Amino acid sequence: MKKAFKQNWGIGCIGIGLILGYWLATDAFRVLDPFLFVGPSKVLPAFAKSAGKLFEGLLSSLKLLVPAYALAVVLGVSLGVVIGLVVPLRRNITPYITALSAVPVTLITPFAIHVFSTFYTASVFVIFLGAFWPILGTTIAGVVTIDKRYLDNAATLEIRGLEKMFRVVLPAAAPTIFAGCSIALKFSFILLTVAEMFGATSGMGYFVQYYSDFARFDMVIVGFIFMALILVGIMILFDLIKRRALAWTLNS
Amino acid sequence: MLNVTIEKLCFAYDTAQILGGIDLEVEAGAFVCLLGQSGCGKSTLLRLLAGLEKPRTGQILVDGEPVTGPGLERGVVFQDYGLFPWMSAGDNITIALKQKFPSLSAAERREKALRRLAEVELDATSFDKFPRELSGGMRQRCAIARAFGIDPPILLMDEPFAALDAVTRARLQELVLDLWQKETARRKTIFFVTHDVDEALYLATDIAILGQSPSKIIYRHAFGRDKQLTRSTMYKDPQIVELRNDLIRIINEEIIQLKAANGQGA
Numbered sequence: 001m002k003k004a005f006k007q008n009w010g011i012g013c014i015g016i017g018l019i020l021g022y023w024l025a026t027d028a029f030r031v032l033d034p035f036l037f038v039g040p041s042k043v044l045p046a047f048a049k050s051a052g053k054l055f056e057g058l059l060s061s062l063k064l065l066v067p068a069y070a071l072a073v074v075l076g077v078s079l080g081v082v083i084g085l086v087v088p089l090r091r092n093i094t095p096y097i098t099a100l101s102a103v104p105v106t107l108i109t110p111f112a113i114h115v116f117s118t119f120y121t122a123s124v125f126v127i128f129l130g131a132f133w134p135i136l137g138t139t140i141a142g143v144v145t146i147d148k149r150y151l152d153n154a155a156t157l158e159i160r161g162l163e164k165m166f167r168v169v170l171p172a173a174a175p176t177i178f179a180g181c182s183i184a185l186k187f188s189f190i191l192l193t194v195a196e197m198f199g200a201t202s203g204m205g206y207f208v209q210y211y212s213d214f215a216r217f218d219m220v221i222v223g224f225i226f227m228a229l230i231l232v233g234i235m236i237l238f239d240l241i242k243r244r245a246l247a248w249t250l251n252s
Numbered sequence: 253m254l255n256v257t258i259e260k261l262c263f264a265y266d267t268a269q270i271l272g273g274i275d276l277e278v279e280a281g282a283f284v285c286l287l288g289q290s291g292c293g294k295s296t297l298l299r300l301l302a303g304l305e306k307p308r309t310g311q312i313l314v315d316g317e318p319v320t321g322p323g324l325e326r327g328v329v330f331q332d333y334g335l336f337p338w339m340s341a342g343d344n345i346t347i348a349l350k351q352k353f354p355s356l357s358a359a360e361r362r363e364k365a366l367r368r369l370a371e372v373e374l375d376a377t378s379f380d381k382f383p384r385e386l387s388g389g390m391r392q393r394c395a396i397a398r399a400f401g402i403d404p405p406i407l408l409m410d411e412p413f414a415a416l417d418a419v420t421r422a423r424l425q426e427l428v429l430d431l432w433q434k435e436t437a438r439r440k441t442i443f444f445v446t447h448d449v450d451e452a453l454y455l456a457t458d459i460a461i462l463g464q465s466p467s468k469i470i471y472r473h474a475f476g477r478d479k480q481l482t483r484s485t486m487y488k489d490p491q492i493v494e495l496r497n498d499l500i501r502i503i504n505e506e507i508i509q510l511k512a513a514n515g516q517g518a
Contacts, residue, residue, distance in 0.1 A: 149333040152304050155322040157348050157402075167347060171338035248338040248382045 038218040047222045054207065054226045061192055061203040068124045069188050072131035076184075077177060080139025081169060090140065097140075101133035106194050113198060123195035130191040131184035138180025142173030175249060178242050185238060189231050204230065254325070254405045254441055255280050256301070260310035262466075263296060270296050272466030273310065278458065280405075281439040283432060285452035285459050287499065289507055293467035294445045298410050301443055302328050314406065324352055327404035331411045334395040335383040341391075342379035345369070345398045352402040368397040372427060389420035396424070400431055409444045413451070422483070425454060449499045453492065454481060461499065463506045465513070471502050 019040065025031045026039030083090050083097075105126055116122040146169065154168045170177075192205030200206050204227045211219035256278040263271040270293045278284055286294045299305045301312060303322040312319040314326070328334075335344045345365040349356060356364070366376055372393040383391050392412055399407055409428075413421040432439055446452055452459050457479055463470035473495060486492050 147333065149330065150336060152299075152302075152322075153328075153330065153334060153336070155304060156302055156324075156326070156328040157351050158322065158324050159347070159351060163347075167339070168336065171336070174338070248384065 035215075036217050038221055042218050043221050043225075046218045047225070050207075050219065050222055053202075054204070054223070057202050057204045057207045057223075058226075058230060060200055061196070061205065064120075064123050064127055064195055064200065064203070065188055065192065068127035069131050069185065071124075072128050072135055072184060072188075073181060076132050076135030076180075077139050077170075080136045080177075081143055081165065081173070083136075084140045084143025084173070085169065090144075097133075097136065101137065105130045105191060109194065109198065119198055119200075123198065123200065126195045127188050127191045131188045134184045134187065135177070135180045138183075139173065139177050142176030142180075143169060145176070146172040171248075174245055178246065182235070182238060182242075185234065186231065189227065192227075254315045255313075256406065256441060256443075257313040257316075258297075258301075258310070259313065261297075261300065261307050261312065262309045263293075263300060263305060263307050264466075269466040271300070271307075272468055274462075274467070274469055276460060276469060278441060278443075280441055283442045283444065283455055283457045285456035286443060286445045286462060287449065287452050287459060287503065288447065288462035288467070289464065289503060290447060292462045292464035292506075294462050295410050297462070297467075298328075298408050298443060298445050301406075302326055302408050324402055325404050326406045326408055327399040327402055329392070329395050329399050329407070329409045329412045331414055332388075332391075334412075335391055335398075337383050340380050340382055341374070341386060341394045342366070342369070344383070344394060345401055348398045348402050365397075365401065368401040369394070371400070371431070372397045389416055389424065392416065392424060393427070396428060396431070405438075405440060407440045407442045409442065411445050411447070414446070414448075421451075425451060426483075429455060449496060449503070452499070453496060454483060454486065459499070461502055461506075465510060470506065471499075473499075 022037075023040050026034065026037050027041045083093060108129060109122075109126060112122040112125045113119065116125055150168060150172050154164055159168060192203065193209050194205070196203040196205035197209055204223065208220055208223035208227070211217075211223065256276075258274050258276040258278075261271055261274040262269070274297065276284075286297060288294045296305065300307055301319070303319050303326065319326075335341065336347075339347065342362070342365050345368060346358075346361040349361045349364055353361070353364075362379075366379060369376070369378060374390060374393050374397070378386060378390060378394070383394070386394065395412070399409075413424050416424065432442060444452075444455060457475050457477065459471075459473045460469050461471040462468070481489075481492070487496075
């Protein structure tokens with residue numbers, strides 16, 4: 001407990017500073033427009049009142065996020081490894097990956113709704129696609145930049161097939177792949193608002209979008225803070241996993 | 253303990269010719285040191301022996317069979333990057349043992365790996381350490397333990413001690429020599445790349461000097477099978493001193509010639 005405090009007191013101080021600063025700019029001196037920038041005096045009660053709805057939204061959002069992100073990791077990493085290792089395939093497919101990954105995911109929404117049978121699957125697809133491209137891209141980059149000496153080393157030991165994949169290629173590319181997965185995770189939160197506009201009747205993104213449409217900015221701030229807290233929590237878990245997997249690197 | 257025959261071996265990267273027709277007969281159980289200046293192609297020759305590169309023309313025969321790719325019967329110790337940094341030292345050995353002896357259980361592999369570590373004077377605590385937590389010397393000990401662990405009849409070593417301090421280097425030279433000599437009748441055939449004349453004199457039963465651009469073997473010396481040198485007395489032998497001077501002279505002449513040739517070209 002004492003150790004946790006010692007390591008994290010800086011985070012706490014900055015948090016308190018930010019809240020205090022916001023309070024000064026709103027409730028205390030009304031520097032900012034009170035219609036858009038609702039002060040803590042109104043946000044805090046609103047938070048308490050909508051807690052139930054927020055947690056309900058969290059569960060609903062996770063139902064979209066978890067399958068979409070998991071699928072993006074599995075497909076992104078496995079396809080990325082294959083594309084990274086097979087040079088002719090990589091040469092021929094790279095321009096198409098670049099082209100497709102540049103299409104804004106929001107523009108894909110009508111197509112997704114048309115192609116998929118339910119709004120739910122269309123929403124999952126939108127988030128999946130947003131997370132998939134960065135994971136695919138970084139996995140390819142990670143595999144391509146593996147030091148050839150490690151592959152030579154594996155070759156002299158006749159390490160091949162799945163053994164090579166799981167014990168040489170993936171660990172060697174892991175630092176880069178993790179960076180991509182982390183970007184994808186944050187991006188999938190951003191896409192929640194897009195996906196939940198049509199694919200859900202509750203959810204964290206839905207909550208923010210809904211109240212924004214009614215210009216209830218106290219509730220928008222509540223939704224935003226709640227989403228941010230959840231994302232920070234998930235990223236802490238993510239870092240724990242990353243730290244374990246990358247324990248062999250020097251500066252983790 | 254396999255014969256190796258290198259026949260008219262040529263190799264080039266794109267247009268840059270590296271090896272220009274290398275012929276070398278090596279008897280089973282020989283300890284061959286390949287000497288030469290940096291950039292002379294000796295590491296390339298070793299990569300070809302390992303099967304990591306394909307020759308343009310010519311071939312390498314191991315007991316009459318041409319080398320077509322990397323294989324467990326030719327173990328390799330690299331100068332660095334020999335161990336996978338994401339695996340503990342122990343796992344680096346057990347993954348190799350798993351390749352060579354697939355029938356062993358995990359526990360048996362672990363036990364064998366620990367024995368091999370002890371053989372190179374590393375204790376059990378290094379088993380679970382990552383390579384970055386070990387010193388350079390300990391990493392090379394581990395790489396040697398792995399190479400001898402899979403017991404290849406041919407062992408290829410690419411300047412394995414070049415990055416180590418003098419004391420550690422001397423200690424590891426003795427260690428490799430011990431491990432090799434211990435196997436008496438079934439000694440491995442070792443190819444050892446170095447630019448250090450003294451290292452070659454101490455270790456080799458056969459010395460070959462590679463000249464460069466493109467590289468060829470320009471000098472060979474074979475000690476008898478019964479070569480017995482100790483570090484403290486070897487330089488009291490006038491023949492060894494003369495050989496040492498010859499080796500250094502030949503390598504230096506090669507450098508001077510190359511400089512002159514380049515000077516003319518420019």
